[in-house]
Amino acid sequence: MKIKFVDMAFKKATTIAALSVVALICLLVYSMALRSMPAIQKFGWHFLFTGTWDPVKEVFGALPFIYGTVVSSALALLIAVPVSIGIAVYLAELAPSYIKQPLSFLIELLAAIPSVVYGLWGIFALAPFLRGSIQPFLSKYFGFLPLFQGEFYGVGMLTAGIILSIMIIPTISSISREVFLAVPFTQREAALALGSTRWETIRLAVLGYARPGVLGAVILGLGRALGETMAVTMVIGNRPEISASLFAPSYTMASVIANEFTEATSNLYLSALIEVGLILFFVTLIVNIIARALVWRVSNKVKGELRE
Amino acid sequence: MKKLLWLIIAVSAVSIMAGTASAAKLLLINGAGATFPYPLYSKWFYEYAKVDETVNFNYQSIGSGGGIRQITAQTVDFGASDGALTDEQLKAAPGELLHIPMTAGAVVITYNLPQVSQSLRFSPDVIADIFLGKIKKWNDPRIAKDNPGVNVPGDNIIVAHRSDGSGTTNIFTDYLSSVSAEWQSRVGKGTSVNWPAGLGGKGNEGVAGLVKQTEGAIGYVELAYAVKNNLPASDIKNKSGNFMVPSIESTTAAINGKMNSMPADFRVSLVNPDGADAYPIAGLTWILVYKNQPDKVKGEKIVKFLRWAITDGQEYSAELLYAPLPEKMVKKIEERIDEIRY
Numbered sequence: 001m002k003i004k005f006v007d008m009a010f011k012k013a014t015t016i017a018a019l020s021v022v023a024l025i026c027l028l029v030y031s032m033a034l035r036s037m038p039a040i041q042k043f044g045w046h047f048l049f050t051g052t053w054d055p056v057k058e059v060f061g062a063l064p065f066i067y068g069t070v071v072s073s074a075l076a077l078l079i080a081v082p083v084s085i086g087i088a089v090y091l092a093e094l095a096p097s098y099i100k101q102p103l104s105f106l107i108e109l110l111a112a113i114p115s116v117v118y119g120l121w122g123i124f125a126l127a128p129f130l131r132g133s134i135q136p137f138l139s140k141y142f143g144f145l146p147l148f149q150g151e152f153y154g155v156g157m158l159t160a161g162i163i164l165s166i167m168i169i170p171t172i173s174s175i176s177r178e179v180f181l182a183v184p185f186t187q188r189e190a191a192l193a194l195g196s197t198r199w200e201t202i203r204l205a206v207l208g209y210a211r212p213g214v215l216g217a218v219i220l221g222l223g224r225a226l227g228e229t230m231a232v233t234m235v236i237g238n239r240p241e242i243s244a245s246l247f248a249p250s251y252t253m254a255s256v257i258a259n260e261f262t263e264a265t266s267n268l269y270l271s272a273l274i275e276v277g278l279i280l281f282f283v284t285l286i287v288n289i290i291a292r293a294l295v296w297r298v299s300n301k302v303k304g305e306l307r308e
Numbered sequence: 309m310k311k312l313l314w315l316i317i318a319v320s321a322v323s324i325m326a327g328t329a330s331a332a333k334l335l336l337i338n339g340a341g342a343t344f345p346y347p348l349y350s351k352w353f354y355e356y357a358k359v360d361e362t363v364n365f366n367y368q369s370i371g372s373g374g375g376i377r378q379i380t381a382q383t384v385d386f387g388a389s390d391g392a393l394t395d396e397q398l399k400a401a402p403g404e405l406l407h408i409p410m411t412a413g414a415v416v417i418t419y420n421l422p423q424v425s426q427s428l429r430f431s432p433d434v435i436a437d438i439f440l441g442k443i444k445k446w447n448d449p450r451i452a453k454d455n456p457g458v459n460v461p462g463d464n465i466i467v468a469h470r471s472d473g474s475g476t477t478n479i480f481t482d483y484l485s486s487v488s489a490e491w492q493s494r495v496g497k498g499t500s501v502n503w504p505a506g507l508g509g510k511g512n513e514g515v516a517g518l519v520k521q522t523e524g525a526i527g528y529v530e531l532a533y534a535v536k537n538n539l540p541a542s543d544i545k546n547k548s549g550n551f552m553v554p555s556i557e558s559t560t561a562a563i564n565g566k567m568n569s570m571p572a573d574f575r576v577s578l579v580n581p582d583g584a585d586a587y588p589i590a591g592l593t594w595i596l597v598y599k600n601q602p603d604k605v606k607g608e609k610i611v612k613f614l615r616w617a618i619t620d621g622q623e624y625s626a627e628l629l630y631a632p633l634p635e636k637m638v639k640k641i642e643e644r645i646d647e648i649r650y
Contacts, residue, residue, distance in 0.1 A: 055473075056496035123509075123517045131522075153466065153507060154521060234517075238471030238508025249507050255471075259510060262343075262371030263473025263499040265397065 029281065036275035038268050047275060053240045055260070060272035062279055064240040068157070068250040069283065072232065073225040075161030075246070080168045081218055085207075087169070088176035088214075093202055104174070111170035119234030122163045127154035127235060130162075135247055146244040153237060158246040160236040164228060168221035175220060179213030180206055212299035219291040226284050229254040253280040337606055337613075340368040341375020341388030344475045344530065345593045348411055348630050349388070352621050356613055359620075363609045372475055372499065379405065379596050385606055387596035390475020391499060392575035404599040406648065407574045408614055409641060411622075412631040414559040414590040415480045416534040417542040419526040420519050421446065423461050429454045429543045429551045432580075432588070436488030438526060439467055440495075441505030446524060454545070461524075467506025468518040468527030473499035476512070476530045479591035483579040528589075531559065532629035546588040547580055558587035559631035567636055574644070590631070600649050607650025614645050 033040075039047065043060060050061030087107065091100055131154035138148040183206050191205040207214075229252075237249020238259065253276050264270045339349075346369035353365040370378075372389040379387030380401045388410075398405055417435065419428065430438075434450050437443045443450060447462040470477045481497040495501050509515040512533040519525040519539070531554050534541050543551035547565075552558050565581025578590040595614065601607025618641050622632040633641070 052502070054502035055500045056498045056502065123514070123521065128521050151464065151466075155507060155518065233471065233510050234514060238510070239503075239506075251508075259472040259508075260500050261373075261473075263373040263475075265373045265376055265391075265499070 029278070032274055032278045032281065036271045036278050039271040039275045042268060043272075047272070048279070051240065051242060053256070055264070055269050058266065058268050060269075062253070062272075062276050064242050065251055065253040065256050065276060066279060066283065067242050068236065068240075069226060069252040069254070069280065072157060072160045072164060072236065072250065072252060073222060075157065076164030076168055076225045077218065077222060079162065079165035080172055080221060083165070084169050084172035084217075084221070085176055085214065087173040088180055089202060089206070091173075091177045092180035093206065094198075104177070107170050107173055110166070111174070115167065115228060115231040116234075118163055118167055119231035122159060122231060122235035123155065126162065127159050130154055130159055139247075147246050150243070150245040150247045152247060153249060155235050155237040155249060156247050157236065157243075157250045160232050160250065160252075161246070163231050163235055164225045167228060167231060168224050171224060172217045172221040175217035176210070176214050179210045179217065182213070183209045212295050215291065215295045215298060219288065219295070222287060222291065223284065226280070226287065227254055229258045233258055253277075253283070334364040335362055335605065335609060336364050336366060337386070337609060338366050338368075338384045339375075339386040339388060339595070340370050340378045340384045341596070342372045342390045342475055342593055343369040344390050344413060345388065345411060345630070347532075348625060348628050351624050351628060352617055355621070355624065356616060359616060360609070360612065363613070365613070371473065373473065375596070379598075382602070385597075385603075386610060388594065389596060390591065390593045391478045392577075392594065393596070401598075405596050406599050406644060407594040407596060408618075408645065409574050409592045409633065409637070410595050410617060411625050411633065412559050412563055412578060412590055412592050413475075413479070414531040414554045414562070414587055414631065415476055415483070415528050416531050416539070416554045417526065417528050417544065417589075418516070418519055418534055418539040419542065420523055420540075421461065421463070422523065424458060426458060427541060427543050427553070428458065428460075429545070431545045432483075432487035435544070436484050436491050438465055439469070439484060439503075439505065440488070440491060441467065454551075463524035466522050466525040467503075468509055468515050468522070468525050469503050469506050470511070470515055470528075471508025472510050472514075474511075475499065475591065475593065476528065477501065479579065480528050480589060482577050482591065483589045486577070486580045531556075535629055544588055546584075546586055547582055548584045548586075550584055552585065552587045554587050554589070556626050556629060556631045558585055559590045560634055561586040562588065562590040563592070563631070563637055564634050567634070570637075570640065572644075574641070597648065599647060604650050607648065611645060611648050611650065615642065618642070618645075 039060060047060065047062055049063055051063045052059050052061050091104060095103065131152045135152040142148045187205040187209055188201055191201040196204060232252055233255040236251060236255060238251050238255060239249035240251045241248065243250070257273055257277055261273055264273055346367070349367050353367065357364065372391055375387040375389050376393060376397060378384045382402065392407060393405065417430065431454050434443065434454060444465055445462055446460045446465055451460055478497065478499045481495065481501050485492040485497045495504060507518055509518040512529045515527040515529055516533065516537060516539060519527045529539065541554050543553050546552050561583050562578045562581045565583030565586040566576055566578055570576055574594065576592065578592055580588050597610060601610065618633060618638050625632040
């Protein structure tokens with residue numbers, strides 16, 4: 001009797017804990033929507049598709065911030081994913097054990113560095129280096145692309161993308177490594193038995209099998225990149241403009257909120273900033289839904305392949 | 309298990325009682341607002357604790373915007389702001405809010421030109437056109453005209469400004485609006501504006517970082533930050549036509565320059581003042597209190613503190629690189645403080 005009661009109470013307690021997340025998100029969206037009403041009513045859909053951000057004249061449009069957030073995160077993934085998978089494969093499959101431990105430790109240490117430290121390093125070390133060496137190089141050999149044109153400031157979209165990629169590499173690589181380690185040994189043995197080389201074994205047996213898990217790791221990394229505030233704010237140049245060039249300064253949603261929220265005095269200004277927060281929430285949601293759908297498709301495909 | 313639970317309850321009860329016992333001795337007065345005067349205010353609260361041991365000030369430097377919101381909502385006993393409240397904001401408050409000037413600060417224009425060893429000089433219209441993005445090269449004839457004999461290089465000018473909302477930006481854009489009609493109509497003044505040119509850095513350190521790292525950059529930071537970090541500071545031409553070095557003395561002179569036109573509620577901008585030795589890019593910072601204090605005990609303590617701060621407290625200003633208020637101004641403020649009822 002007593003045991004039954006404890007069981008029930010335990011189930012109730014965990015259910016409440018789980019549901020509280022749902023309630024929290026609903027409450028979050030509700031209060032943000034409520035507080036951003038003045039801006040929503042005033043600007044409507046224009047808020048999403050215009051690029052003027054003028055706190056003095058109280059004209060607000062969030063497009064450059066949305067663009068900046070999406071592009072800087074995409075850039076970060078572009079750099080971080082191949083590197084992280086390389087790290088994870090090396091750690092899981094190739095590294096001798098006396099390297100494995102210290103290297104894993106160092107990578108996890110990277111994740112523990114506060115983002116303001118990344119930002120300071122970005123502005124004082126990375127930005128001057130990019131301006132002095134990398135940007136002139138890119139401009140000289142790839143300057144025919146609009147991506148690499150314009151003046152070298154050091155800070156800008158490229159710098160933000162690189163900082164973000166460094167910040168998400170630990171997340172993606174350590175989760176991917178765990179995923180690779182979880183691949184059953186029979187998979188590798190089967191591939192080796194068929195006469196595969198080391199590379200073929202990894203490609204066929206490990207990478208193929210681990211695809212959904214790696215995608216999951218990438219999503220977690222992307223989540224961090226989308227919401228990262230401090231480090232990005234310090235190196236992106238904070239200019240609400242959409243430019244094809246990666247050298248140009250840009251601005252992200254999280255940055256504008258962090259920059260302007262404390263001194264926003266008028267109601268419309270404040271609600272415009274809260275609406276940016278709401279949009280950031282939905283952008284993150286949409287990106288996550290797309291990514292989940294991708295994982296789901298890939299994992300189904302993997303299951304299908306395994307059945308065949 | 310039960311014993312443990314009782315122990316926890318007993319310990320927490322004792323600690324709560326101990327907490328209230330020690331709090332009963334001290335009257336806690338809460339304030340929130342501007343970050344710019346925070347170092348001075350915390351010095352004041354520390355020193356004032358020796359003058360009056362029964363009161364404890366707690367100040368949250370959450371920014372002027374937050375300070376105005378909190379004093380309007382009456383969640384704090386006093387607010388603080390680097391910008392004067394608008395008529396609308398005053399109307400939104402449940403009672404009459406008084407602006408009590410506490411100190412003044414100045415904004416310094418700094419740059420990165422390793423080839424130039426002496427301080428550069430700027431006329432107001434030249435600064436405005438640089439920040440409007442109209443003067444693009446350092447060897448522009450208008451810059452050269454203010455700096456005879458200085459070999460200014462032909463680098464591109466890279467403008468750096470604050471990306472976060474700040475009182476420093478408010479003072480600087482206030483100045484630009486007062487000297488340039490084009491700035492006034494295109495950009496205007498505020499804690500954040502729609503910058504026509506340049507890169508944004510977060511905080512004084514962000515702007516200073518951009519300027520230090522980028523040859524040919526120009527930016528603005530507050531006086532205290534520029535002095536402490538040995539940043540090059542430009543001399544700015546004031547209303548009388550003199551090029552003034554930013555300093556504590558020339559900032560106090562800016563307050564003096566506005567004394568004749570000082571409104572009774574002290575909502576005054578210090579930019580472009582009269583006076584041969586006044587530095588033209590300066591601003592006041594205020595503490596905001598209700599004229600009718602809701603709490604008699606707290607009201608009395610706040611009034612006593614304010615009086616101390618604008619008299620004895622002013623001696624701490626200079627060492628922290630804030631401009632002390634001139635005598636004449638202090639007298640006027642004391643009269644204003646006398647109006648507070650509790």
